[in-house]
Amino acid sequence: MANKVREDRRQFLHKAGLGGALTGLVSSISLPVWAGAEKLELPDALPKWMKVPGEEFSNYGQPSEHEQQVIRWISANSAAPGNGVSWTPLHDLQGTITPNGLHYERHHNGVPQIDPAQHTLLIDGLVEQPLSFDLKSLLRYPMQSRTCFIECGGNSNSGWRTNPIQTQAGYAHGLVSNAEWTGIPVKLLLQEAGIKPNAKWVIAEGADAAALNISIPLDKLLDDALLALYQNGERLRPENGYPLRLVLPGWEGILNVKWLRQLRLTDEPLMSRDETAQYTELQPDGKARQFTFLMEAKSLITSPSLGMMLQDNPGTYQISGLAWSGRGKITRVEISADGGDTWVDAELQTPILSKAFTRFNLPWHWQGDYAILQSRATDETGYVQPTREALVENRGRHGFFHYNAIVSWEITEEGDINHVYGF
Amino acid sequence: MANKVREDRRQFLHKAGLGGALTGLVSSISLPVWAGAEKLELPDALPKWMKVPGEEFSNYGQPSEHEQQVIRWISANSAAPGNGVSWTPLHDLQGTITPNGLHYERHHNGVPQIDPAQHTLLIDGLVEQPLSFDLKSLLRYPMQSRTCFIECGGNSNSGWRTNPIQTQAGYAHGLVSNAEWTGIPVKLLLQEAGIKPNAKWVIAEGADAAALNISIPLDKLLDDALLALYQNGERLRPENGYPLRLVLPGWEGILNVKWLRQLRLTDEPLMSRDETAQYTELQPDGKARQFTFLMEAKSLITSPSLGMMLQDNPGTYQISGLAWSGRGKITRVEISADGGDTWVDAELQTPILSKAFTRFNLPWHWQGDYAILQSRATDETGYVQPTREALVENRGRHGFFHYNAIVSWEITEEGDINHVYGF
Numbered sequence: 001m002a003n004k005v006r007e008d009r010r011q012f013l014h015k016a017g018l019g020g021a022l023t024g025l026v027s028s029i030s031l032p033v034w035a036g037a038e039k040l041e042l043p044d045a046l047p048k049w050m051k052v053p054g055e056e057f058s059n060y061g062q063p064s065e066h067e068q069q070v071i072r073w074i075s076a077n078s079a080a081p082g083n084g085v086s087w088t089p090l091h092d093l094q095g096t097i098t099p100n101g102l103h104y105e106r107h108h109n110g111v112p113q114i115d116p117a118q119h120t121l122l123i124d125g126l127v128e129q130p131l132s133f134d135l136k137s138l139l140r141y142p143m144q145s146r147t148c149f150i151e152c153g154g155n156s157n158s159g160w161r162t163n164p165i166q167t168q169a170g171y172a173h174g175l176v177s178n179a180e181w182t183g184i185p186v187k188l189l190l191q192e193a194g195i196k197p198n199a200k201w202v203i204a205e206g207a208d209a210a211a212l213n214i215s216i217p218l219d220k221l222l223d224d225a226l227l228a229l230y231q232n233g234e235r236l237r238p239e240n241g242y243p244l245r246l247v248l249p250g251w252e253g254i255l256n257v258k259w260l261r262q263l264r265l266t267d268e269p270l271m272s273r274d275e276t277a278q279y280t281e282l283q284p285d286g287k288a289r290q291f292t293f294l295m296e297a298k299s300l301i302t303s304p305s306l307g308m309m310l311q312d313n314p315g316t317y318q319i320s321g322l323a324w325s326g327r328g329k330i331t332r333v334e335i336s337a338d339g340g341d342t343w344v345d346a347e348l349q350t351p352i353l354s355k356a357f358t359r360f361n362l363p364w365h366w367q368g369d370y371a372i373l374q375s376r377a378t379d380e381t382g383y384v385q386p387t388r389e390a391l392v393e394n395r396g397r398h399g400f401f402h403y404n405a406i407v408s409w410e411i412t413e414e415g416d417i418n419h420v421y422g423f
Numbered sequence: 424m425a426n427k428v429r430e431d432r433r434q435f436l437h438k439a440g441l442g443g444a445l446t447g448l449v450s451s452i453s454l455p456v457w458a459g460a461e462k463l464e465l466p467d468a469l470p471k472w473m474k475v476p477g478e479e480f481s482n483y484g485q486p487s488e489h490e491q492q493v494i495r496w497i498s499a500n501s502a503a504p505g506n507g508v509s510w511t512p513l514h515d516l517q518g519t520i521t522p523n524g525l526h527y528e529r530h531h532n533g534v535p536q537i538d539p540a541q542h543t544l545l546i547d548g549l550v551e552q553p554l555s556f557d558l559k560s561l562l563r564y565p566m567q568s569r570t571c572f573i574e575c576g577g578n579s580n581s582g583w584r585t586n587p588i589q590t591q592a593g594y595a596h597g598l599v600s601n602a603e604w605t606g607i608p609v610k611l612l613l614q615e616a617g618i619k620p621n622a623k624w625v626i627a628e629g630a631d632a633a634a635l636n637i638s639i640p641l642d643k644l645l646d647d648a649l650l651a652l653y654q655n656g657e658r659l660r661p662e663n664g665y666p667l668r669l670v671l672p673g674w675e676g677i678l679n680v681k682w683l684r685q686l687r688l689t690d691e692p693l694m695s696r697d698e699t700a701q702y703t704e705l706q707p708d709g710k711a712r713q714f715t716f717l718m719e720a721k722s723l724i725t726s727p728s729l730g731m732m733l734q735d736n737p738g739t740y741q742i743s744g745l746a747w748s749g750r751g752k753i754t755r756v757e758i759s760a761d762g763g764d765t766w767v768d769a770e771l772q773t774p775i776l777s778k779a780f781t782r783f784n785l786p787w788h789w790q791g792d793y794a795i796l797q798s799r800a801t802d803e804t805g806y807v808q809p810t811r812e813a814l815v816e817n818r819g820r821h822g823f824f825h826y827n828a829i830v831s832w833e834i835t836e837e838g839d840i841n842h843v844y845g846f
Binding site: 047049050051052053054055056057058059060061062063064065066067070071072073074076080081082084085086092093094095096097098099100101102103105107109110111112113114115116118119140141142143144145180181182207208209211229230232233234235236237238239240242243315316317318320349351353359361363 | 470472473474475476477478479480481482483484485486487488489490493494495496497499503504505507508509515516517518519520521522523524525526528530532533534535536537538539541542563564565566567568603604605630631632634652653655656657658659660661662663665666738739740741743772774776782784786
């Protein structure tokens with residue numbers, strides 16, 4: 001079925017003259033006229049806000065009232081309103097940092113209101129000496145900063161559905177955000193407790209009403225894991241784990257346990273609900289994948305994307321989006337305007353950081369023709385983001401988690417944008 | 424007078440045995456016992472927030488109610504409440520990003536409440552073709568991101584006073600913040616208008632009630648200037664220029680004109696109020712320095728710092744702070760615990776970005792002795808942050824702007840922290 005649709009599209013694109021060099025993608029910025037500049041003199045009348053004193057200073061600033069539509073979109077269980085998600089509006093953002101107010105949420109039983117003076121972290125199990133840390137003592141430990149993405153294992157899971165969801169980019173793919181996390185290397189705390197030789201796993205538990213717990217290989221905690229206390233400079237937000245969160249760069253969101261209260265070292269995994277009944281992937285052969293920690297390379301064109309319009313006039317547009325990989329650095333993002341027949345390398349914004357959002361950009365001269373826009377990410381291990389066809393062939397359609405296929409935006413001749421499959 | 428104080432301190436330090444290797448500074452993290460971990464078992468009782476469902480999702484998140492003391496400190500003119508500053512609480516922050524709610528403010532007549540649909544940017548003067556841009560058209564232009572600090576020329580100006588101000592680090596030095604700005608290279612817009620050969624300066628004007636205007640050399644706008652629309656991923660905050668701000672990496676804050684409405688190309692500077700009566704520096708010879716655009720290298724220990732206490736127990740503490748330079752990258756930060764007699768290199772957090780905050784860290788074994796903590800930054804041009812003595816000798820005490828001397832924190836034997844001069 002997908003092949004049939006694909007063939008139809010290809011014929012359409014061919015008829016529309018969209019082959020190779022005719023797609024309008026250009027690999028460098030010379031000096032196009034970025035249509036839209038009007039040739040006007042300064043108006044005589046000053047705007048009204050220049051005629052009255054402005055607003056006073058504020059202790060803690062908020063977005064403009066004209067940006068009130070830029071929100072996390074909440075999708076929660078009406079019977080249990082603390083169970084669900086809220087999506088980062090990636091389609092409204094630029095650059096690579098996700099501001100703290102818009103970092104995605106995934107809660108299993110709501111956001112606990114923790115008094116930091118009463119919160120402790122216990123390290124126990126297969127250790128020489130169990131240790132308990134309060135916030136006052138943790139704030140004395142050496143800290144490091146790491147800018148990285150955190151992505152829910154269930155991000156983009158509408159992609160497994162039969163029909164392409166017609167939702168704005170962030171509200172289908174925005175269970176991923178990128179922040180500068182600052183905290184204590186977990187390795188330092190574990191070494192202080194003393195790791196027994198038979199310890200292989202760590203059971204992390206949060207202080208929420210779900211008492212969310214999950215098993216993590218000890219090696220990851222000894223590698224690049226942080227006990228985060230700060231998010232983009234300030235203390236963690238309540239919905240992102242205040243006062244303590246485990247940050248495991250490049251690994252599935254649920255492992256980045258929020259409101260962390262305990263790390264118990266063990267010789268085997270716990271087989272908790274969220275690593276058996278949930279966060280596993282049913283395969284075509286009827287078996288389920290388990291412990292799929294790594295988030296593979298992925299990319300998404302955020303502009304232009306569904307919900308925007310090409311302003312009913314052909315001309316030059318900037319294609320812009322985000323790419324990321326749990327394996328390391330993004331090395332390449334390619335763009336196609338003809339549904340994958342031809343590709344042009346996008347420019348990658350620097351610095352390119354490992355396991356973090358990388359912004360890509362490419363100018364596009366849109367002539368008012370039908371087009372299919374796609375982006376395809378490659379990471380430093382050589383992993384290439386798959387097409388939806390390849391992903392579904394490999395994993396079936398009931399995996400629910402870890403969907404990272406190429407996303408296709410259909411541009412109509414009227415400048416409307418739709419989400420399509422088949423490319 | 425300063426020399427006298429300095430000599431007294433030196434004698435005191437000498438008597439206290441604080442010479443060279445005895446200062447407790449260590450240049451690498453091995454495995455000290457970071458005093459404070461208690462040896463406890465998990466308490467039987469669950470905290471109350473694990474026994475009730477948590478709070479629901481939110482469209483736009485806010486800091487924890489337990490962090491309400493982490494605010495911008497407002498210092499405004501009571502007769503004109505939109506004239507003044509608010510300070511970033513650097514002493515409460517970690518990492519390098521300043522969250523948008525805490526980015527410092529400097530307003531001359533308050534924050535204009537601009538309707539972006541009615542805002543335009545005019546480029547005129549010595550151009551081939553004056554151009555006016557609305558937001559809709561600007562959003563189609565190619566954008567770049569740049570993480571950089573913006574610092575008010577008047578930051579740290581209490582340092583010129585006779586006596587050391589006893590204020591928390593951010594409330595004396597926090598008219599500087601660091602963010603990821605995303606916008607259009609100004610060069611692209613100027614080239615579209617066409618630059619006439621005799622254009623040398625650009626007069627930038629804001630759409631606030633002060634109609635703040637200032638002269639900027641054209642070369643800077645053709646170098647690395649951005650017309651910023653986004654700040655840490657989201658659209659600019661009103662107090663930071665919504666919807667348009669000029670960002671001139673490494674240059675004095677006032678030149679980063681907020682609420683930008685006009686760029687007029689000229690052959691000479693305007694000699695506006697804010698580049699003649701203000702933002703100039705009276706020199707010892709009675710003449711004033713003018714057009715002092717560049718912000719020189721500077722550093723500040725944010726922890727431990729005034730207002731904190733060393734928790735009445737000796738042991739290992741993490742010295743942490745920020746360094747930055749308008750000339751480029753920070754290459755070195757040295758720490759002294761003995762008032763400048765001996766120095767140890769701090770570890771610099773990576774990635775080190777040009778004209779951006781660099782976080783430095785160094786462990787310190789405090790034995791309960793009297794100490795003077797200092798940090799000294801060096802940038803990639805070889806420029807070294809001066810002592811207060813050297814700065815005052817060179818510039819006099821009436822310059823008011825561009826104070827970047829080494830800051831000295833006195834640690835008493837009781838663990839109190841004071842701001843002192845003379846080192």
